[in-house]
Ligand SMILES: Nc1ncnc2c1ncn2[C@@H]1O[C@H](COP(=O)(O)OP(=O)(O)OP(=O)(O)O)[C@@H](O)[C@H]1O
């Protein structure tokens with residue numbers, strides 16, 4: 001089977017900082033892949049580069065056979081590629097409903113939008129209850145659900161999740177992971193960046209481990225859980 | 239008491255114009271982080287269109303539409319030609335660009351039209367007055383008040399009910415994430431400029447209706463006032479722009495009406511002192527934008 005997304009020696013540089021240094025990634029349709037590593041390893045930079053929010057200084061990104069390296073952010077949601085960003089970044093001054101509406105901004109088909117609302121409200125009934133409330137007035141967990149719901153509104157084929165469990169109570173974290181499992185059943189391909197390594201590897205098919213902008217290990221989830229590379233990566237060893 | 243009510247009506251009419259102008263500045267600032275000092279020249283363009291329409295005996299309602307349309311087109315052109323190439327530059331670059339546009343346009347008005355003030359033919363009804371509840375109010379003032387109300391209702395509807403307006407609010411809050419949703423940067427920025435042109439055009443028609451003349455620097459003073467109003471209200475906040483516009487107009491009108499004769503020459507500094515005082519107590523303005531710190535394009 002061919003890859004849904006492929007990164008070929010991709011580098012990301014912010015002025016002087018080389019955040020990502022020539023990494024290769026390849027993810028197949030329907031997979032859940034965990035992207036792990038210590039703080040500052042370059043995980044967010046990698047996801048942001050895929051969706052055009054971070055500058056790619058070298059390499060190629062191929063999504064579903066198309067070279068999207070130089071595509072601007074706004075052209076990706078219509079292709080079925082989106083990100084639920086680190087730190088949620090819901091629109092605080094917009095209602096929950098308007099946040100979701102913008103998630104489907106690029107969708108033209110009315111019926112598809114309606115179905116997307118139904119799907120999100122079914123996954124997160126609390127968002128339906130709070131749909132008139134401003135995004136900024138939701139609790140942290142609810143904001144995370146809103147960020148996920150907003151990302152799902154464009155019915156993505158590939159969903160990038162950047163630390164969806166960050167700062168949430170254990171019970172909410174459980175819920176988020178259940179959701180990820182459910183999305184897999186619905187055929188969504190997911191790249192998951194997580195600090196919660198054991199839970200991430202538990203749900204993922206495969207994993208990549210990053211350290212200092214490079215991939216230092218990859219393999220199926222079970223073998224990664226056992227390996228010492230993972231530990232080393234977190235301890236900051238190259 | 240009568241004088242007080244009379245002056246209050248004047249203040250509402252003037253405040254409406256300031257509010258529309260301040261809103262135009264705020265819409266663009268909230269999205270681009272740019273204070274467009276060439277906003278006043280959009281007004282002046284509308285003023286000249288009204289003048290030429292008067293000379294050509296174009297019916298007034300059509301002249302108004304043409305004048306407002308000209309401001310919208312000019313605003314869109316300004317963004318396309320001058321601001322798009324420097325988009326993403328520092329605030330200082332954007333500011334200098336807007337000054338340069340303002341100066342170039344003023345020079346063009348002076349050399350191509352006239353350096354002196356030109357009369358604008360207006361329908362006679364605008365200079366008449368009517369008596370409402372014992373108050374004598376100019377028709378032009380009533381027109382200003384009604385137009386302001388209509389524009390504020392329209393703007394509120396646009397920003398809260400229309401997809402494009404909501405997208406503009408989202409972009410003002412977090413531009414990168416708005417783009418991630420598929421909202422085109424060019425659409426929101428051009429939309430913000432078009433909206434600011436619309437507001438400047440309406441304000442210009444109301445402004446000219448009170449004066450019946452236009453000159454190359456016509457837009458300067460009202461936009462400077464609108465800038466003060468926008469800061470007073472909270473830069474980048476739309477509700478703040480409206481509040482600031484009205485507050486500034488009330489301060490100005492009351493001071494000019496009720497300040498003792500001998501102190502009238504200090505009217506402007508006293509007015510500004512009051513503004514500074516308000517800002518001392520509310521440094522971010524009356525109704526600050528919640529997302530002033532958010533990253534701008
Ligand atoms: N916008 C930016 N400008 C400059 N440097 C940046 C920027 N974003 C990230 N960096 C730098 O790039 C490196 C990688 O950061 P990145 O956010 O990708 O790490 P991460 O793996 O997501 O870390 P965390 O687990 O803390 O979220 C860091 O050294 C960071 O300081």
Ligand SMILES: [Mg+2]
Pocket residue numbers: 043044045086162
């Ligand atoms: Mg990160």
